[in-house]
Amino acid sequence: MKKIAVLTRDCAGVNAAIRSVVRTAVRHEIEVIGVIRGYDGLINGDFISLNHRSVSGILNRGGTILKTSRSKRFLTEEGQRQAVKNIVDNGIDGLIVIGGNGSLSGAHDLALKYDISVIGIPATIDNDVNGVDKAIGVDTAVNVALDALDKIRDTATSLERIFVVEVMGRSCGYIAMQVALAGGCEEVLVPELDVNYDDMCREIQIGAEKGKLSWIIIVAEGKASAYEIAKIVNNKTGLETRVAVLGHIQRGGRPTATDRIMAACLGNHAVELLREGVTDQCVYFKGNELKTLPLDIAIQPKNIDMVQYYKLIKTLT
Numbered sequence: 001m002k003k004i005a006v007l008t009r010d011c012a013g014v015n016a017a018i019r020s021v022v023r024t025a026v027r028h029e030i031e032v033i034g035v036i037r038g039y040d041g042l043i044n045g046d047f048i049s050l051n052h053r054s055v056s057g058i059l060n061r062g063g064t065i066l067k068t069s070r071s072k073r074f075l076t077e078e079g080q081r082q083a084v085k086n087i088v089d090n091g092i093d094g095l096i097v098i099g100g101n102g103s104l105s106g107a108h109d110l111a112l113k114y115d116i117s118v119i120g121i122p123a124t125i126d127n128d129v130n131g132v133d134k135a136i137g138v139d140t141a142v143n144v145a146l147d148a149l150d151k152i153r154d155t156a157t158s159l160e161r162i163f164v165v166e167v168m169g170r171s172c173g174y175i176a177m178q179v180a181l182a183g184g185c186e187e188v189l190v191p192e193l194d195v196n197y198d199d200m201c202r203e204i205q206i207g208a209e210k211g212k213l214s215w216i217i218i219v220a221e222g223k224a225s226a227y228e229i230a231k232i233v234n235n236k237t238g239l240e241t242r243v244a245v246l247g248h249i250q251r252g253g254r255p256t257a258t259d260r261i262m263a264a265c266l267g268n269h270a271v272e273l274l275r276e277g278v279t280d281q282c283v284y285f286k287g288n289e290l291k292t293l294p295l296d297i298a299i300q301p302k303n304i305d306m307v308q309y310y311k312l313i314k315t316l317t
């Protein structure tokens with residue numbers, strides 16, 4: 001293995017993973033290429049050379065120094081062929097892809113259809129990589145959302161108001177559930193679970209009659225918009241309801257220690273695996289143990305048991 005490339009999506013901890021990949025590779029005298037703007041960059045041959053110094057001072061920075069994109073072209077055979085041509089023409093022996101479900105699907109395509117050596121590192125705030133307990137970026141996103149929620153609660157409690165707080169999560173309610181549990185929220189709405197809105201509003205009304213006027217409802221964006229939920233609550237209960245949409249603040253920011261440590265370990269492991277000739281696998285932690293998982297499993301829809309979390313939230317309300 002003489003030359004590898006690294007391609008990323010963005011979330012907190014990705015830069016720490018890039019740093020780990022580069023510095024591990026440099027130790028083994030492997031040349032490292034950074035792919036600019038994700039799969040679009042792979043198709044355009046938009047590459048930069050990375051060395052030990054080029055990843056100095058990035059460990060604590062959010063986003064990705066390599067920039068990224070949502071590439072529509074890479075979903076086509078023509079785009080993939082052009083990307084493979086660039087990999088081969090540039091003498092790249094292996095590719096490390098750091099990202100979520102879409103990025104890892106692209107990595108699997110490269111391995112399966114074009115025999116490119118690829119290792120994936122899960123990094124996505126949605127935590128929707130199948131078989132993986134926690135992706136890089138999740139811990140930071142949950143903590144950022146929790147910090148915002150604690151602030152919202154100050155007003156919710158002081159003014160005895162209902163708040164609907166929308167967090168990210170397109171098809172996976174992981175952030176919502178974690179934040180609701182950690183933040184002591186009264187209700188949480190996620191794509192994986194059906195909550196009857198009439199029952200929810202009745203519960204709010206019964207609470208109000210007993211003097212509990214402050215409620216926080218967390219909703220994952222993939223379930224409904226916070227505005228829709230607020231309208232339902234307001235129409236059915238007559239109680240004043242406010243909305244906060246946390247949005248992209250959850251994806252950026254300084255990575256937590258947990259995300260940085262995970263990124264350091266997974267980046268290092270990914271390079272070692274490429275050197276050993278392993279391909280089409282995703283690296284992750286099971287407890288304290290470094291593990292691998294075939295990419296074709298990692299990209300399947302993830303099923304997290306939300307019922308237990310939900311029951312606990314309602315028990316503690």
Ligand code: F6P
Nearest residue numbers: 070100124125126168169170251
């Ligand atoms: O997949 C990560 C994520 O942040 C989702 O939670 C969200 O739905 C989506 O990306 C937002 O995408 P974009 O940044 O392209 O608007």
